[in-house]
Amino acid sequence: MMQFLATLMELVFYAVIACFAVYVLLELRMVRVSSQAQRRKLAEIRLWPQEEEEFLPRVGVFLPVCNESGVIGRLIHAACSLRYPREKLEIAVLDDSTDMTTDLAKSLVEEYAARGVNIRYLKRRSRRCSKAGNLSYGAAQIDAEFLAIFDADFVPPPDFLLKTIPCFKDPSLGFLQTGIDYENRNASFLTQFQAMEMGHQQFVTVGLSEEGNMASLSGSSCVWRRACMEALGGWKAATATEDVDIGYKAQLGDWKYAYLKDVVSMSILPETVSAFRVQRERWGRGLMHSAFRHGGSMFRKKMPLLRRLHAMSMMFSSLLLASIYGLFLLSLPLTLFMQFEGAGFVLAALAFFALVAVWGFANIVGSPMWEDFARGRGVLRTLPHVYAYVSLFLPMALYYFVGGIRAARGVFEEFNRTPKCGDEACLERPKIDAWLHRGEMFSLAYAVLTTVTGVMTGNVVLLPISVTACLGFGMVLHWGRRDRRLRGEAK
Incomplete structure (x- = not known):
């Protein structure tokens, strides 16, 4: 039974990586097309x-x-x-x-x-x-x-x-x-x-x-x-x-x-973590619901293969992000029950980390950080910022994961307004905010436990996932604590 579960988790791991690889390749293609369009002034x-x-x-x-x-x-x-x-x-x-x-x-x-x-x-x-x-x-x-x-x-x-x-x-x-x-x-x-x-x-x-x-x-x-x-x-x-x-x-x-x-x-x-997390849970819930509402129409519509792949990538990217949190949850049982003796799993994990790095740098193209990079900031000075940027996608993956679960349970119409321009400190928090905060605390503890387990067992192949999660969830919890302190001072 244990071997079956380990094999199942490994297959899920491979499936998520394969979907992410397709997504990254399509996104890189669009980055190239967008760059060419702007150089030719065709985007306007x-x-x-x-x-x-x-x-x-x-x-x-x-x-x-x-x-x-x-x-x-x-x-x-x-x-x-x-x-x-x-x-x-x-x-x-x-x-x-x-x-x-x-x-x-x-x-x-x-x-x-x-x-x-x-x-x-x-x-x-x-x-x-x-x-x-x-x-x-x-x-x-x-x-x-x-x-x-x-x-x-x-x-x-x-x-x-x-x-x-x-x-x-x-x-x-x-x-x-x-x-x-x-x-x-x-x-x-x-x-x-x-x-x-x-x-x-x-x-x-x-x-x-x-x-x-x-x-x-x-x-x-x-x-x-x-x-x-x-x-x-x-x-x-x-x-x-x-x-x-x-x-x-x-x-x-x-x-x-x-x-x-x-x-x-x-x-x-949004300038506070609370406003950000509630907004992104709503976005994730709505995006996934809309994707499944209209996915059938998209598959029935005649279009070239490449255009269909881009449509699938765009419509189901929210589901892919939520699945990244599932990948994070798999990191602990995989570390405990697998010895990573085969080269296939190690190569898949390394390919995933390489794809994340490429995708992270692709995300700075067209942004203010890209302007700094183009002015000679260099890879070494840009790398810490890109890594911190990538790490925040793990908390966002949690918000989308929760949004997906709520969408599956039929929570479609709940609309929590995103506070703006200073009213974030006085607005009453929706219930989902507290649950998401608890999810952040659980995720940080889970990431620390996975990191320690990997070091103690010597199974360090998945260590980058848990270490990155420690940084991402650590940042949002730190900012959340600062926001609560500032709200208390403002009252």
């Missing part, structure tokens, strides 16, 4: 010629907010500063708030309306279906051919609509996504990690859009053609990531998307 979608820019349809700008008192002012100001014919533009503040945000939003809407801005304040009777329900309510109230959406922490550039709307002269273009940068990217290593990770995803999206491959796009700083949105049935609250869900449906329904990397809105990253 060509705007229509000046003489044809009279294409100025009616546009509705949606600002969905929920208890966003710290950022509501700058959001409304930015939306009211958008340059577009006044008679063709309507701004709607979609307020789901239960705190002082409501009074602030009403006051600001009245102020800008008095200045001649076409802006409305909309508040529904119930908060049913969270953000998806809020957006659907707004769409029923606003008569516009195109809908631009900005979450509460976003600040679009004034020329956002002038640069994006002309692209919709293509009648098959269903929706459009733009670039995102972060005001507080250098606030801490945690925000630097998030900026680098999401910056890399945006960089890869350049290549995906160049080749017409499926992409996972954000639900903010984007524009939707109403006809496309209505044809897809609108936003659904059946998943925690309604933006990814409708994006998959659009792409699988033969609507085209566009990605404008150089039209950049500013946003704010």
